[in-house]
Amino acid sequence: MSSSSAPAGSSPCAAPAGAQGWPRRRPPRLPDRGGLHPVRVGKRVNVKQARALEGTLAQWMEAHIPRLTRVEIDEAFARGDVCDAWGAILDASTPARILEWPVYMYWAAADDTADLPHIPVVYRGDGWLVVNKPKGLATQPRGSYVARTVTVALRRQENNANLSPAHRLDRATSGLLLFTERPELRRPYQELFAQRKVRKVYRAVAVALPDTPIVGGSDEGVAVSVDPPEMPGWIKVESRIEKVERVMVSRIVPGEVNALTYLRATRERVSVRGREFTVYEVSPHHGRTHQIRLHFAALGAPLVGDPLYGGFNAAPYGEDQVPEGASPLHLEAVRLEFTDPQTGEDVCISLP
Numbered sequence: 001m002s003s004s005s006a007p008a009g010s011s012p013c014a015a016p017a018g019a020q021g022w023p024r025r026r027p028p029r030l031p032d033r034g035g036l037h038p039v040r041v042g043k044r045v046n047v048k049q050a051r052a053l054e055g056t057l058a059q060w061m062e063a064h065i066p067r068l069t070r071v072e073i074d075e076a077f078a079r080g081d082v083c084d085a086w087g088a089i090l091d092a093s094t095p096a097r098i099l100e101w102p103v104y105m106y107w108a109a110a111d112d113t114a115d116l117p118h119i120p121v122v123y124r125g126d127g128w129l130v131v132n133k134p135k136g137l138a139t140q141p142r143g144s145y146v147a148r149t150v151t152v153a154l155r156r157q158e159n160n161a162n163l164s165p166a167h168r169l170d171r172a173t174s175g176l177l178l179f180t181e182r183p184e185l186r187r188p189y190q191e192l193f194a195q196r197k198v199r200k201v202y203r204a205v206a207v208a209l210p211d212t213p214i215v216g217g218s219d220e221g222v223a224v225s226v227d228p229p230e231m232p233g234w235i236k237v238e239s240r241i242e243k244v245e246r247v248m249v250s251r252i253v254p255g256e257v258n259a260l261t262y263l264r265a266t267r268e269r270v271s272v273r274g275r276e277f278t279v280y281e282v283s284p285h286h287g288r289t290h291q292i293r294l295h296f297a298a299l300g301a302p303l304v305g306d307p308l309y310g311g312f313n314a315a316p317y318g319e320d321q322v323p324e325g326a327s328p329l330h331l332e333a334v335r336l337e338f339t340d341p342q343t344g345e346d347v348c349i350s351l352p
Contacts, residue, residue: 027085030104035155036141038083038104041065050100057082058092060099064268072108081106109147116153123175123218123349126183128166133177136321139168150177167193170290172307175202175333176349188212188341193287199337201321202282202292204263205270205330206301208310209235209278213299219253222298234262234283237295248317249308250290252298260285261295272304272327273313292331304330 030038041061043052053060058077062070076082077092084090085102117137123130131154133139138149147153155163158181165176166189178193180186192198213224213235225236240255261284268279284291290309296302297309305327307317315326322328335350 008031012046027102028087030083030085032155033106033159034109034147034163035152036106036109036147036197037161038106041082041103041105042099043102044229045099047100048182050097053096053099055096056092057090057094057096057098057103060096070223076105076108079106079108081108107140109152116148116156119150119154119157121158125340125347127182128178128180128189129174130178130336132351133169133174133289133333135172135174138171139165139177150208151179157233166190167287169333170293170329170331172305172329173331173333176336176351177333178336185342192338192341194258196285197338199335200284200287200333201335201337202284203332203334204282204292204296205272205277205304206296207277209265209299209301221252222295223257228262231262237261237263237299239295239298241291241294243289246263250288250294252294258286259288259291259295261292263295272330275312277304277312277330293329306331 022340040054044066045053058070058073061068061073065073068076073091074278077090080089081102082105084098085104090098090103117134119134120132121129122132131150133150137153140151141147141149151163151165155161160181162183163179163181164183164186166180167185169177178189180189212226221239222237223238225238228236238257238260239252240257241250241259242253243250261282263280263282266279266281269276270279271277282292288294293303293306293309297306302310302312304312305314305322306329307314307319311327311329313327314329315322317327332351335348337346337348339345342348
Protein backbone atom coordinates (compact mmCIF):
# COMPACT_ATOMS: atom_id res chain seq x y z
CA MET A 1 0.00 0.00 0.00
CA SER A 2 2.42 2.63 -1.18
CA SER A 3 3.79 4.60 -4.01
CA SER A 4 6.50 2.82 -5.93
CA SER A 5 9.32 5.16 -4.99
CA ALA A 6 12.22 3.82 -2.94
CA PRO A 7 12.73 5.07 0.62
CA ALA A 8 14.62 8.29 1.18
CA GLY A 9 17.55 6.26 2.50
CA SER A 10 18.16 2.82 3.87
CA SER A 11 19.53 2.10 7.30
CA PRO A 12 23.28 1.49 7.68
CA CYS A 13 22.37 -1.56 9.79
CA ALA A 14 22.48 -4.79 7.78
CA ALA A 15 19.79 -7.40 8.22
CA PRO A 16 20.73 -9.37 11.39
CA ALA A 17 22.34 -12.77 10.91
CA GLY A 18 21.39 -13.98 14.37
CA ALA A 19 20.31 -12.91 17.82
CA GLN A 20 23.78 -11.45 18.50
CA GLY A 21 23.53 -9.21 15.47
CA TRP A 22 20.28 -7.41 16.31
CA PRO A 23 20.90 -3.91 17.74
CA ARG A 24 19.84 -3.53 21.34
CA ARG A 25 18.40 -0.05 20.92
CA ARG A 26 14.77 0.31 19.86
CA PRO A 27 14.24 0.59 16.08
CA PRO A 28 13.07 3.99 14.81
CA ARG A 29 9.60 4.49 13.38
CA LEU A 30 9.81 3.63 9.69
CA PRO A 31 8.99 6.50 7.32
CA ASP A 32 5.77 6.58 5.38
CA ARG A 33 5.53 6.53 1.63
CA GLY A 34 2.81 8.68 0.20
CA GLY A 35 0.93 8.75 3.50
CA LEU A 36 1.03 4.97 4.00
CA HIS A 37 3.05 3.16 6.64
CA PRO A 38 4.56 -0.30 6.08
CA VAL A 39 2.79 -3.45 7.25
CA ARG A 40 4.47 -6.16 9.33
CA VAL A 41 5.11 -9.36 7.33
CA GLY A 42 4.92 -12.70 9.10
CA LYS A 43 3.93 -11.23 12.44
CA ARG A 44 2.39 -14.54 13.51
CA VAL A 45 5.62 -16.48 13.02
CA ASN A 46 7.27 -17.08 16.39
CA VAL A 47 11.01 -17.24 16.91
CA LYS A 48 11.20 -21.04 17.06
CA GLN A 49 9.20 -21.41 13.83
CA ALA A 50 11.25 -18.75 12.07
CA ARG A 51 14.57 -20.38 12.92
CA ALA A 52 13.35 -23.62 11.37
CA LEU A 53 12.30 -22.01 8.08
CA GLU A 54 14.03 -23.05 4.88
CA GLY A 55 14.19 -21.25 1.56
CA THR A 56 13.98 -17.56 0.82
CA LEU A 57 11.81 -14.76 2.12
CA ALA A 58 10.24 -14.43 -1.34
CA GLN A 59 9.30 -18.11 -1.34
CA TRP A 60 7.77 -17.80 2.12
CA MET A 61 5.72 -14.78 1.05
CA GLU A 62 4.48 -16.59 -2.06
CA ALA A 63 3.28 -19.49 0.10
CA HIS A 64 1.74 -17.43 2.91
CA ILE A 65 0.38 -14.24 1.29
CA PRO A 66 -2.12 -15.60 -1.25
CA ARG A 67 -3.29 -12.18 -2.45
CA LEU A 68 0.17 -11.58 -3.91
CA THR A 69 1.41 -13.38 -7.02
CA ARG A 70 5.07 -14.25 -7.39
CA VAL A 71 5.38 -11.54 -10.02
CA GLU A 72 3.98 -8.95 -7.58
CA ILE A 73 6.35 -10.18 -4.86
CA ASP A 74 9.37 -9.89 -7.16
CA GLU A 75 8.24 -6.38 -8.17
CA ALA A 76 7.95 -5.38 -4.50
CA PHE A 77 11.53 -6.52 -3.83
CA ALA A 78 12.72 -4.74 -6.99
CA ARG A 79 11.12 -1.47 -5.78
CA GLY A 80 12.74 -1.79 -2.37
CA ASP A 81 9.36 -2.23 -0.67
CA VAL A 82 10.53 -4.95 1.76
CA CYS A 83 12.77 -3.98 4.67
CA ASP A 84 13.73 -4.83 8.21
CA ALA A 85 12.68 -2.84 11.28
CA TRP A 86 15.61 -0.45 10.78
CA GLY A 87 14.70 0.33 7.19
CA ALA A 88 17.43 -1.81 5.58
CA ILE A 89 16.19 -2.99 2.18
CA LEU A 90 15.86 -6.76 1.80
CA ASP A 91 16.02 -8.70 -1.45
CA ALA A 92 14.15 -11.77 -2.68
CA SER A 93 17.05 -14.10 -1.81
CA THR A 94 17.07 -13.11 1.86
CA PRO A 95 16.72 -16.31 3.94
CA ALA A 96 13.21 -16.78 5.32
CA ARG A 97 14.83 -17.21 8.75
CA ILE A 98 14.97 -13.42 8.94
CA LEU A 99 11.31 -13.56 10.07
CA GLU A 100 12.76 -14.22 13.51
CA TRP A 101 12.90 -10.42 13.56
CA PRO A 102 10.36 -7.86 12.30
CA VAL A 103 10.10 -7.58 8.52
CA TYR A 104 7.94 -4.90 6.90
CA MET A 105 6.49 -4.30 3.46
CA TYR A 106 5.17 -1.19 1.76
CA TRP A 107 2.10 -2.39 -0.10
CA ALA A 108 1.37 -1.01 -3.55
CA ALA A 109 -2.02 0.69 -3.74
CA ALA A 110 -3.99 -0.29 -6.84
CA ASP A 111 -6.10 2.88 -6.53
CA ASP A 112 -3.12 5.25 -6.22
CA THR A 113 -3.42 8.22 -8.55
CA ALA A 114 -1.98 11.69 -8.76
CA ASP A 115 -5.42 13.34 -8.57
CA LEU A 116 -6.59 12.38 -5.10
CA PRO A 117 -9.55 14.48 -3.94
CA HIS A 118 -9.11 17.66 -1.94
CA ILE A 119 -10.28 17.29 1.67
CA PRO A 120 -11.72 20.57 3.04
CA VAL A 121 -10.39 21.48 6.50
CA VAL A 122 -13.12 23.32 8.42
CA TYR A 123 -11.44 23.73 11.83
CA ARG A 124 -7.93 23.56 13.28
CA GLY A 125 -7.29 22.95 16.95
CA ASP A 126 -4.08 22.41 18.90
CA GLY A 127 -2.71 19.23 17.34
CA TRP A 128 -6.00 18.21 15.77
CA LEU A 129 -8.27 19.26 12.94
CA VAL A 130 -11.76 18.61 11.59
CA VAL A 131 -12.47 18.03 7.92
CA ASN A 132 -15.62 17.88 5.82
CA LYS A 133 -15.45 14.34 4.44
CA PRO A 134 -16.79 14.00 0.89
CA LYS A 135 -19.31 11.29 0.06
CA GLY A 136 -17.91 8.18 -1.58
CA LEU A 137 -14.56 8.16 0.25
CA ALA A 138 -13.70 5.59 2.91
CA THR A 139 -12.28 7.01 6.14
CA GLN A 140 -9.27 4.65 6.33
CA PRO A 141 -7.47 2.28 3.95
CA ARG A 142 -9.28 -1.03 3.74
CA GLY A 143 -9.83 -3.60 1.01
CA SER A 144 -9.67 -2.01 -2.43
CA TYR A 145 -9.79 1.54 -1.01
CA VAL A 146 -6.26 2.50 -0.03
CA ALA A 147 -4.96 5.73 -1.54
CA ARG A 148 -8.40 7.09 -2.35
CA THR A 149 -9.37 7.41 1.30
CA VAL A 150 -9.73 10.48 3.49
CA THR A 151 -6.77 9.47 5.67
CA VAL A 152 -4.23 9.05 2.86
CA ALA A 153 -5.48 11.99 0.80
CA LEU A 154 -5.33 14.25 3.87
CA ARG A 155 -1.86 13.04 4.87
CA ARG A 156 -0.54 13.96 1.44
CA GLN A 157 -2.45 17.24 1.37
CA GLU A 158 -1.15 18.30 4.79
CA ASN A 159 2.25 16.62 4.36
CA ASN A 160 1.78 14.86 7.69
CA ALA A 161 1.89 11.06 7.84
CA ASN A 162 0.90 11.15 11.52
CA LEU A 163 -2.65 12.30 10.80
CA SER A 164 -5.04 9.71 12.20
CA PRO A 165 -8.87 9.69 12.45
CA ALA A 166 -10.31 9.71 15.96
CA HIS A 167 -13.53 8.09 14.67
CA ARG A 168 -14.98 7.06 11.32
CA LEU A 169 -17.82 7.70 8.92
CA ASP A 170 -19.28 5.23 6.41
CA ARG A 171 -17.95 5.65 2.88
CA ALA A 172 -21.37 6.84 1.69
CA THR A 173 -21.74 9.37 4.55
CA SER A 174 -20.32 12.88 4.34
CA GLY A 175 -19.55 15.45 6.99
CA LEU A 176 -17.39 16.27 9.99
CA LEU A 177 -14.49 13.98 10.81
CA LEU A 178 -11.84 14.68 13.47
CA PHE A 179 -8.16 13.85 12.94
CA THR A 180 -5.24 14.09 15.35
CA GLU A 181 -1.95 15.45 14.03
CA ARG A 182 0.48 13.93 16.54
CA PRO A 183 0.78 10.30 17.76
CA GLU A 184 0.56 11.24 21.44
CA LEU A 185 -2.87 12.84 20.88
CA ARG A 186 -4.52 9.85 19.20
CA ARG A 187 -5.61 8.07 22.35
CA PRO A 188 -7.14 11.07 24.21
CA TYR A 189 -9.32 12.04 21.24
CA GLN A 190 -10.18 8.48 20.23
CA GLU A 191 -11.32 7.86 23.80
CA LEU A 192 -13.68 10.84 23.58
CA PHE A 193 -15.60 8.98 20.89
CA ALA A 194 -15.16 5.49 22.36
CA GLN A 195 -16.50 6.68 25.71
CA ARG A 196 -19.40 8.55 24.05
CA LYS A 197 -18.22 11.95 25.29
CA VAL A 198 -18.85 13.57 21.91
CA ARG A 199 -22.31 14.70 20.87
CA LYS A 200 -22.68 14.02 17.16
CA VAL A 201 -25.50 15.49 15.12
CA TYR A 202 -26.44 14.37 11.62
CA ARG A 203 -28.74 15.62 8.88
CA ALA A 204 -30.81 12.82 7.32
CA VAL A 205 -33.55 12.73 4.68
CA ALA A 206 -36.44 10.24 4.65
CA VAL A 207 -40.21 10.06 4.29
CA ALA A 208 -42.31 11.77 6.95
CA LEU A 209 -42.90 9.60 10.00
CA PRO A 210 -46.30 9.43 11.70
CA ASP A 211 -46.69 11.15 15.07
CA THR A 212 -46.37 7.73 16.70
CA PRO A 213 -43.84 5.74 14.66
CA ILE A 214 -44.41 2.00 14.35
CA VAL A 215 -41.50 -0.33 13.72
CA GLY A 216 -41.72 -1.66 10.19
CA GLY A 217 -40.33 -4.69 8.40
CA SER A 218 -39.39 -7.91 10.15
CA ASP A 219 -36.89 -6.52 12.65
CA GLU A 220 -37.38 -7.51 16.25
CA GLY A 221 -36.22 -5.94 19.45
CA VAL A 222 -36.68 -2.25 18.54
CA ALA A 223 -38.09 0.04 21.23
CA VAL A 224 -39.50 3.41 20.12
CA SER A 225 -40.34 6.22 22.55
CA VAL A 226 -41.91 9.53 21.55
CA ASP A 227 -41.04 12.68 23.52
CA PRO A 228 -38.73 10.95 26.06
CA PRO A 229 -38.16 12.98 29.24
CA GLU A 230 -34.40 13.27 28.70
CA MET A 231 -34.90 14.63 25.13
CA PRO A 232 -38.32 16.32 24.88
CA GLY A 233 -39.59 16.66 21.33
CA TRP A 234 -37.42 13.85 19.99
CA ILE A 235 -38.07 10.23 19.03
CA LYS A 236 -35.94 7.67 20.83
CA VAL A 237 -35.02 4.41 19.05
CA GLU A 238 -33.26 1.60 20.93
CA SER A 239 -32.12 -1.81 19.73
CA ARG A 240 -29.30 -4.31 19.62
CA ILE A 241 -27.27 -4.16 16.41
CA GLU A 242 -24.83 -6.78 15.19
CA LYS A 243 -22.63 -6.64 12.10
CA VAL A 244 -23.16 -9.52 9.70
CA GLU A 245 -19.86 -11.28 9.00
CA ARG A 246 -18.39 -11.05 5.50
CA VAL A 247 -21.22 -8.83 4.21
CA MET A 248 -21.78 -5.10 4.36
CA VAL A 249 -25.09 -5.00 6.22
CA SER A 250 -25.79 -4.88 9.93
CA ARG A 251 -28.95 -6.24 11.51
CA ILE A 252 -31.19 -5.68 14.50
CA VAL A 253 -31.40 -8.70 16.78
CA PRO A 254 -33.07 -9.45 20.11
CA GLY A 255 -30.93 -8.83 23.16
CA GLU A 256 -29.39 -6.17 25.36
CA VAL A 257 -29.55 -2.69 23.84
CA ASN A 258 -26.27 -1.46 22.36
CA ALA A 259 -27.58 1.20 19.97
CA LEU A 260 -29.54 4.32 20.92
CA THR A 261 -30.57 7.02 18.43
CA TYR A 262 -32.53 10.24 18.93
CA LEU A 263 -34.19 11.85 15.90
CA ARG A 264 -36.66 14.62 15.18
CA ALA A 265 -38.23 16.09 12.05
CA THR A 266 -37.36 19.64 11.06
CA ARG A 267 -39.51 21.99 9.03
CA GLU A 268 -37.18 21.62 6.07
CA ARG A 269 -38.36 19.60 3.10
CA VAL A 270 -36.48 18.44 0.00
CA SER A 271 -37.70 17.14 -3.33
CA VAL A 272 -36.13 14.06 -4.89
CA ARG A 273 -37.34 13.01 -8.34
CA GLY A 274 -40.70 14.69 -7.79
CA ARG A 275 -41.30 13.30 -4.27
CA GLU A 276 -41.18 15.36 -1.09
CA PHE A 277 -39.11 14.17 1.85
CA THR A 278 -38.51 15.38 5.40
CA VAL A 279 -35.15 16.52 6.75
CA TYR A 280 -34.33 15.07 10.19
CA GLU A 281 -31.92 16.06 12.91
CA VAL A 282 -30.32 12.90 14.31
CA SER A 283 -28.16 12.36 17.37
CA PRO A 284 -26.80 8.82 17.89
CA HIS A 285 -25.74 7.98 21.43
CA HIS A 286 -23.79 4.94 20.23
CA GLY A 287 -21.82 4.45 17.03
CA ARG A 288 -22.68 0.99 15.74
CA THR A 289 -22.07 0.24 12.08
CA HIS A 290 -24.92 1.74 9.99
CA GLN A 291 -26.82 2.57 13.20
CA ILE A 292 -28.69 5.61 11.87
CA ARG A 293 -29.43 3.97 8.54
CA LEU A 294 -30.69 0.79 10.19
CA HIS A 295 -32.88 2.59 12.73
CA PHE A 296 -34.58 4.66 10.04
CA ALA A 297 -35.17 1.50 8.01
CA ALA A 298 -36.64 -0.20 11.10
CA LEU A 299 -39.12 2.68 11.39
CA GLY A 300 -40.22 2.03 7.81
CA ALA A 301 -38.42 5.14 6.53
CA PRO A 302 -35.08 4.14 4.97
CA LEU A 303 -32.88 7.10 4.11
CA VAL A 304 -33.07 8.46 0.59
CA GLY A 305 -30.30 6.94 -1.53
CA ASP A 306 -29.46 4.13 0.90
CA PRO A 307 -28.47 1.12 -1.25
CA LEU A 308 -28.24 -1.33 1.66
CA TYR A 309 -31.53 -0.77 3.47
CA GLY A 310 -34.03 0.03 0.74
CA GLY A 311 -33.63 3.78 0.31
CA PHE A 312 -35.56 5.65 -2.36
CA ASN A 313 -33.76 6.11 -5.71
CA ALA A 314 -30.56 4.46 -4.45
CA ALA A 315 -27.85 3.33 -6.85
CA PRO A 316 -27.02 -0.39 -6.89
CA TYR A 317 -24.70 -1.25 -4.01
CA GLY A 318 -21.02 -1.38 -4.90
CA GLU A 319 -20.94 1.48 -7.40
CA ASP A 320 -17.84 3.65 -6.92
CA GLN A 321 -19.69 6.61 -8.38
CA VAL A 322 -23.42 7.23 -8.03
CA PRO A 323 -24.81 6.97 -11.58
CA GLU A 324 -26.63 9.89 -13.14
CA GLY A 325 -30.28 9.87 -12.08
CA ALA A 326 -29.66 7.95 -8.84
CA SER A 327 -29.39 9.60 -5.40
CA PRO A 328 -26.42 9.43 -3.04
CA LEU A 329 -27.06 8.54 0.58
CA HIS A 330 -28.73 11.54 2.24
CA LEU A 331 -26.81 11.42 5.51
CA GLU A 332 -24.35 14.09 6.67
CA ALA A 333 -22.51 14.64 9.96
CA VAL A 334 -23.12 18.34 10.64
CA ARG A 335 -22.08 18.99 14.24
CA LEU A 336 -19.53 17.81 16.83
CA GLU A 337 -19.64 18.93 20.46
CA PHE A 338 -17.07 17.89 23.07
CA THR A 339 -14.76 19.08 25.81
CA ASP A 340 -11.20 19.39 24.55
CA PRO A 341 -9.08 16.94 26.62
CA GLN A 342 -6.07 19.27 26.35
CA THR A 343 -7.65 22.54 27.43
CA GLY A 344 -10.90 21.57 29.18
CA GLU A 345 -12.75 24.02 26.93
CA ASP A 346 -16.08 23.21 25.30
CA VAL A 347 -15.89 22.90 21.51
CA CYS A 348 -18.77 23.05 19.03
CA ILE A 349 -18.03 22.67 15.32
CA SER A 350 -20.88 22.90 12.82
CA LEU A 351 -21.38 22.84 9.09
CA PRO A 352 -23.62 25.55 7.60
